[in-house]
């Protein structure tokens with residue numbers, strides 16, 4: 001069976017204008033795994049409220065970070081795909097969950113090359129229903145409808161793989177070399193607490209308190225909060241960070257429901273007020289720099305920190321197309337292909 005690979009990232013609007021941001025946000029926020037309320041309520045919230053105001057503000061934010069070649073997230077993902085392609089004989093395609101580079105087009109590209117078996121790689125280290133799960137569900141729907149003979153297997157969340165933690169730690173150490181910092185903040189994209197409880201396969205483990213995420217449980221296979229906190233713990237261990245010099249927070253809250261705590265913006269403010277002079281921020285829920293890292297952290301976060309008297313604000317870039325990251329992703333692909341080739 002001929003094999004191929006589909007990398008999938010989140011997506012971006014086609015251009016940083018309200019006209020292009022609106023349909024993109026509409027597709028994104030009408031996803032039942034992103035805003036997980038009944039359709040009538042989601043339609044009211046998204047089409048009746050958010051889409052009337054957010055596209056303009058969001059487009060302005062995108063304009064601040066947009067590159068000549070396009071959206072940073074897309075351009076970086078394309079660079080990643082090209083580098084991975086140089087490391088494997090399998091065809092490697094790239095798609096986005098939202099926007100015009102659809103999963104259907106990505107699968108079609110592979111099928112046109114004769115591929116019968118696809119390794120689907122959601123580019124998210126941690127599992128979340130709003131990211132990994134929505135990709136897997138949509139890919140399966142498309143497979144059933146358009147490519148029923150295609151076989152798809154997927155890459156599991158890789159948050160605690162030793163090689164990933166090594167690559168992330170090396171990248172942090174490299175970027176912070178010679179830049180003394182008092183505190184390293186691990187800022188992850190937030191999700192509503194409800195998303196965590198909904199994916200608790202034990203139905204009772206996830207209390208979202210101080211101890212549940214550090215108490216072993218099968219629930220952790222699908223617990224975004226546990227997986228984020230584990231990344232922080234494992235990187236801190238690897239880099240020998242001292243207790244009290246690092247912490248985790250969750251950014252980009254939208255809506256009024258309780259989201260994971262503590263929020264990044266308030267954490268940055270509190271640190272500046274409490275005398276942290278040099279703050280470094282790393283964003284390990286994103287593998288590619290994007291609006292959330294380049295604008296919300298590097299611009300808005302820095303502004304908040306300076307306003308309350310902080311001095312140096314340093315952001316660690318995402319892994320993007322880092323050569324070591326390319327190497328481990330390529331290894332996972334080649335391992336998968338070898339495993340599939342073993343007769344059972």
Ligand SMILES: C=CC1=C(C)c2cc3[nH]c(cc4nc(cc5[nH]c(cc1n2)c(C)c5CCC(=O)O)C(CCC(=O)O)=C4C)c(C)c3C=C
Nearest residue numbers: 010011012034058073128130131189191254285290291292
């Ligand atoms: C209910 C809303 C949202 C949830 C839940 C959510 C989860 C989530 N998102 C990412 C990664 C990215 N999100 C990005 C942008 C973005 N996210 C939301 C809302 C939710 N995300 C909105 C409305 C937007 C658009 C921008 C805005 O108006 O603020 C991006 C950036 C895309 C880009 O083009 O650069 C990424 C990446 C994760 C990892 C996640 C849950 C784990």
Ligand SMILES: [Fe+2]
Nearest residue numbers: 189190252292
């Ligand atoms: Fe998001």
